[in-house]
Amino acid sequence: MPKKLSWTRRWMLMCATGASCLAGWSADAQPEADRATQIDEIIVTAQRRAESLQDVPISVTALGGDDIADAGLTSATDIVTQVPNLQAVNTFGNSTPQFTLRGVSNTEFNPSSNTPIPVYSDDLLLNNLAAQGFALFDLDRVEVLKGPQGTLFGYNASAGVIHFVSAQPTGAPEGRLHASYGSFNDRSVDGSMSGPIVGDWVRGRLAFTARDTDGHFKNLIDGEPLGEDERWAVRALVDVDLGENTLAQIKLQTGRFLGQPTMRPAEQELQPLTGQVLGGTYDLYSTTRQFERVRATELSLRLTHRFDGFDLNAVTGGVSTKTHLAFNYVDGVVQGVFDLGYGNGPVQTPYYGVQSGRAESDQFSQEVRLSSTTESPLQWIVGAFYMQEDLRSTGSFLFGDDSGAFGYLDGGAPAVFLVLDDYEQDIKSVAVFAHTTYQATERLKFTLAGRLSRDKRRLDQDFYNYDGFGTYIDPRTANPYDVRPDDVVDLTGVQNVKHDRTWEFWSGRVGVDYQVDPDKLLYASVSKGVKSGAFNTAAFIDVAEINAVDPEELVAYEAGAKTEWLDRRLRLNGSVFFYKVDGYHQKVVNEFGQELLQPAKDVEFRGFEIEARAIPVENLVLSLGAGWSEGEYKDFLSPNDAGGFDQLAGNTVPYTGRWDVSADISYSWLMPNGGLLEPMVEYSYLQGAFSEETNEPKDISLSPEAKTDDIHLVNARLFYTLPGDRIRIGVFANNLFEEDGVLRRTPLDIFGNTLSIYAPPRTAGVSIAARF
Helix, strand or coil, X not given: CCCCCCHHHHHHHHHHHHHXXXXXXXXXXXXXXXXXXXXXXXXXXXXXXXXEHHHCCCCEEEEEHHHHHHCCCCEHHHHHHHCCCEEEEECCCCCCEEEXXXXXXXXXXXXXXXXXXXXXXXXXXXXXXXXXXXXXXXXXXXXXXXXXXXXXXXXXXXXXXXXXXXXXXXXXXXXXXXXXXXXXXXXXXXXXXXXXXXXXXXXXXXXXEXXXXXXXXXXXXXXXXXXXXXXXXXXXXXXXXXXXXXXXXXXXXXXXXXXXXXXXXXXXXXXXXXXXXXXXXCEECCCCCCEEEEEEEEEEEEEEXXXXXXXXXXXXXEEEEEEEEXXXXXXXXXXXXXXXXXXXXXXXXXXXXXEEEEEEEEEEEEXXXXXXXXXXXXXXXXXXXXXXXXXXXXXEEEEEECCCCCCEXXXXXXXXXXXXXXEEEEEEEEEEEEEEEEECCCCEEEEXXXXXXXXXXEEEEEEECCCCCCCEECCCCCCCCCCCHHHECCCCCEXXXXXXXXXXXXXXXEXXXXXXXXXXXXXXXXXXXXXXXXXXXXXXXXXXXXXXXXXXXXXXXXXXXXXXXXXXCEEEEEEEEEEXXXXXXXXXXXXXXXXXXXXXXXXXXXXXXXXXXXXXXXXXXXXXXXXXXXXXXXXXXXXXXXXXXXXXXXXXXXXXXXXXXXXXXXXXXXXXXXXXXXXEEEEEEECCCECCCCCCCCXXXXXXXXXXXXXXXXXXXXXXXXXXXXXXXXXXXXXXXXXXXXXXXXXXXXXXXXXXXXCCCCEEEXXXXXXX
């Protein structure tokens, strides 16, 4: 019987067929190389107004939609290769991305956690981490704002903001289709259609993307690939002119992701607990199911009305996410000796440890802003914000085997040891804010901004465990990949914890900027950002782990320059910063598996970034971005494995004290036949860094090095646009020299596993794009 195609593959087949039809369309116009020798102006909304990037007195990196597509960036976390001092990791597949900006990060990876770098999609906050790992398609730009942005972007924006801006509806009909095929059977297709719907007063844009790849890991059990990535997403935007001065935009975006988390258990050749031979970097043993499922939907309404002297902007939206994850920590196929004290002594048996979890989040937010539009020296923005999120989550960890090492239940079935956390978390946040600038002279301008916030957070959590060992499920009736509270056999270990906390705090900014000449801006600022308090919901040993921590406060001192030289052939921007953080949230895991949310009392971060773009001759474009950041604990009592605390003052914060560099070169040749040939080469470098707060290997038998590896990546691309400027064909190769070093290690060390994350292997492929 033929294999049934998934919906994603059916969709990709239909769209690829459509692309082949469009490839036959032609036009009389001939493509021309962009012979401009001046760098294009970039318009951003980093200060909630449309402004030139070079006029904004904060550090901002802006990526254009075409540049994102040409670089082959397909997921939200891929942008890190183009943004100095920005890194990201997906701890368990793509469901919970963790961004790090200038060294400041969210070290917590559970659904209930906060991030100091919130993600926005078309002005709508995506508060839950599961909504932030979405596919990139049909974008106008991405803006990365560095430093505290709490005044205008509010909730938790203590370290920065990442804002994804979709391509907008157009007044004239247009469309595009793009398809690619690459290594590991990587197939993708995306496209968009835009234009008027009703007269010229209703305009719409429909965009989609779909991808299906087998993954680059190999299962040593059966030789089959691991690491499947199957995703699709659809976005619809409708603009409605409600009057001469009123515009409404409705947005609906929904998507699904289905993948397989793939992290190597240890960096040595043998799994130390079982003696199992692990194979190469991209080899894994997998005898149990591993999967990751994410569904996310955004619905929003943006309303703009122009009054005499000011504009009204209102953003109303909701975000719904559903995730289901299952991951195997100790997938043993070679029998090992493991005595748990049950049965008749040491047991020779395969064993397993499966972590699984479900989470559902429903978010509603409302923001209203009034912005001045006069030519007065005093410009202002005032507004109010409200956000509510309801989160429900069930997470479990199973440990067992087929031998009865944990004893037997009635009927003879072997018991399976269980830890289960079942909770509901409710968040309500309200804030008012004001942002003012005053043009004191033709060149000198001052900024004064502030925000008052009130956050209320409640937690109701049931913890299923008893003295560390004592709660079980019956494997004959329970689904190990989707354990529910009703599956628990022994309820004597169930405990309940409730937290109800309210925090009130302020954030703000004082800044000054000086326009040396039309092409050179100097700026400096002092700002304060706050990440709200949080609860630790990942208990493993006892309820003491389910603790609350107060807000994290960050004070930033920053200075920078934005300059253009040589008649705008060279753009050179840079900034330096120094942060002091009080109560920096840290996730620490000791050798007993206790996951603790422990604030570091005093932490300092320092660093700088430089971004340059040049057009030295016609059609040759050079770009360079470089950043360095370092965090240092000044006062941090961290729990140790002996049950006490270690003072880590003077230690480097994990994943800081490092350089990151990106560079690319491209050239455009106008061929004699009217075609356009564009070769591109990209280089990126990420310096290795400490992965533990102790600045030492967590377990030398698993990860022998204290630091991750230095990673050098080289990518190459070649595009050819056919005469007529309708069809563009491309070939690409990523990681040409096949760097396979360790990018990151999770803080977990469970039963002989570090769950190390490696750089992806070398890939190559072809693409075709058509526009009409």
